[in-house]
Every structure is written in structure tokens, then in C-alpha cells.
Amino acid sequence: MRYPAAARFLRTAIPAVIHSYQTALRTVRSPLVMDREAWPKCRDQAQAIVEDCITTLNGDQPPEPVEVWQYSRLVGADRANQGIAVAESIRAVELLWNAMQPIIRTAVRYEAPARRASALLLISSAFRHSSGNRLYAGVVGYGEATARASDGVLDDDAEGCASKVAPAHAAACSVLSRREREVLEMVAKAMSNSQIARQLGITTATVKRHLNNIYGKLDAVSRIDAVNKAFGYH
Structure with a gap:
């Protein structure tokens, strides 16, 4: 209902x-x-x-x-x-x-x-x-x-998770457009296509087009795969 x-x-x-x-x-x-x-x-x-x-x-x-x-x-x-x-x-x-x-x-x-x-x-x-x-x-x-x-894994990395993500993020920035990065950052926040569309003031069809472009540039097969490859999330 x-x-x-x-x-x-x-x-x-x-x-x-x-x-x-x-x-x-x-x-x-x-x-x-x-x-x-x-x-x-x-x-x-x-x-x-x-x-x-x-x-x-x-x-x-x-x-x-x-x-x-x-x-x-x-x-x-x-x-x-x-x-x-x-x-x-x-x-x-x-x-x-x-x-x-x-x-x-x-x-x-x-x-x-x-x-x-x-x-x-x-x-x-x-x-x-x-x-x-x-x-x-x-x-x-x-x-x-x-x-x-x-276990001491973080001893050599005082910045923790954020510093691990930064290099991958920088790599993504070199291949994705500004709008594509915005879309992917919202995907990483678990936002749906309709939520992203409302946030950016675009249509859901445009969101899907950006995602398809992202998949192609990052050689990704899904939303999570794209986020992992762009931001280094594991």
C-alpha cells in the first residue's frame, strides 16, 4: 500500500x-x-x-x-x-x-x-x-x-581508513567526470537512483546513464564493484 x-x-x-x-x-x-x-x-x-x-x-x-x-x-x-x-x-x-x-x-x-x-x-x-x-x-x-x-595493523597508518581510500579516490578522479564522481559518492552512501536524482536535480534515467559510463570507465560490473574500485573500499 x-x-x-x-x-x-x-x-x-x-x-x-x-x-x-x-x-x-x-x-x-x-x-x-x-x-x-x-x-x-x-x-x-x-x-x-x-x-x-x-x-x-x-x-x-x-x-x-x-x-x-x-x-x-x-x-x-x-x-x-x-x-x-x-x-x-x-x-x-x-x-x-x-x-x-x-x-x-x-x-x-x-x-x-x-x-x-x-x-x-x-x-x-x-x-x-x-x-x-x-x-x-x-x-x-x-x-x-x-x-x-x-593487531598493530594501523600502527603504520595514523590516518586509518581515510588515508587508505585517498590514493584510489585520486585514481578515480582522473577518469571520472565531476558529475560521475558526485553520483558515485552518493552510491557509496547507499543512496538509490531516485534519491540521487532528487539530490542532484536530474532524472533517474540520467543517473543510470552516468552509472553506465562509470562502469565502463572503471571496468566495473555493479554499483558495489564501482565503489570498491574507485574508493578502495574492502
Whole structure:
């Protein structure tokens, strides 16, 4: 079942949700918002979760689990390298859900009275599924980074994950156009074609064309393969 009216309102309210979420994180002095390097990825994850709720309300499928897993695992590794405890990620999910509550209650009122309860249930289910997948992948990435650090793998690389990605990213920059890089960076954030199109103000057909060009230039066979080859994600 589709709930387009609630989806439209929720989309317009994304900035308000993120602002409320950021305020809540600041109130508890979470390092996810106090750390300048941590906040951008935290914000991206929060927006992706809200986008997944919107996508589900529209009756569409959220991004492929493997894409969500790949990016979220890297976020978890980054947080381990930054010394941010896993508990902060768990608390952040709770704060995001709380920040969404007023917006959700308003959003479902845009649907017919008989449809509001089911719309609310669908949003709740989509949120749990999206946040749960990202949280689990982040915990796995956190554990992997912690294990590497304990084995001394990171001793010769103080910059951690980011420095490993940089050379591959530079190589990608030499073969991809600016727009293609923008598209691929959004793919790496587990955004769907429709989400990328809205973000860049282009059509989904244009997104697909850019992806086909990217695949050709990088000799990639899939979205994840292209991200791996461009940014060195493993």
C-alpha cells in the first residue's frame, strides 16, 4: 500500500528532522556531533534512514542491503578509529527516532483517517529495518577496525581508513567526470537512483546513464564493484 501524501510531507520535513536530531545530540554532548569529522557521516546516515522511510511509504524498495552494509561498515570503522564508542551509535538511533516523532504524527494526518494507523506502522517498521541494518553493519565495521588496531595493523597508518581510500579516490578522479564522481559518492552512501536524482536535480534515467559510463570507465560490473574500485573500499 502506498501513502504518497505522508511521504511528500516527510520529504519536506527532512531538514527539520535533521536539525532536531542534531540539537538532541548536542544536548547529550554526543561525540557524533561534537566531532567535526564524525557529524557529516552521522547526518548522512540519519538522512538515509528517513529517505528509506519515505521510499517505503511510496511503495518502492529502499537501496540494496549490500550497499547499505558497505557504507555503514565503513562508518563503523571510522568511529572506531576516532575512539567513539558503539554505545553512541545506539543512542543516536534512539535520538533520531525521538526527533522524528512530531514530524511523523503530522505526516500521517495527511492520509485519510482510516489509513493513518497503517501508515504509522509502516514508518515504524521501515525505520527499525533501516536503522537496524545500518547499526549492525556499523558494529561489524567497528569490531573489524578494533581488531586490526589491536593487531598493530594501523600502527603504520595514523590516518586509518581515510588515508587508505585517498590514493584510489585520486585514481578515480582522473577518469571520472565531476558529475560521475558526485553520483558515485552518493552510491557509496547507499543512496538509490531516485534519491540521487532528487539530490542532484536530474532524472533517474540520467543517473543510470552516468552509472553506465562509470562502469565502463572503471571496468566495473555493479554499483558495489564501482565503489570498491574507485574508493578502495574492502
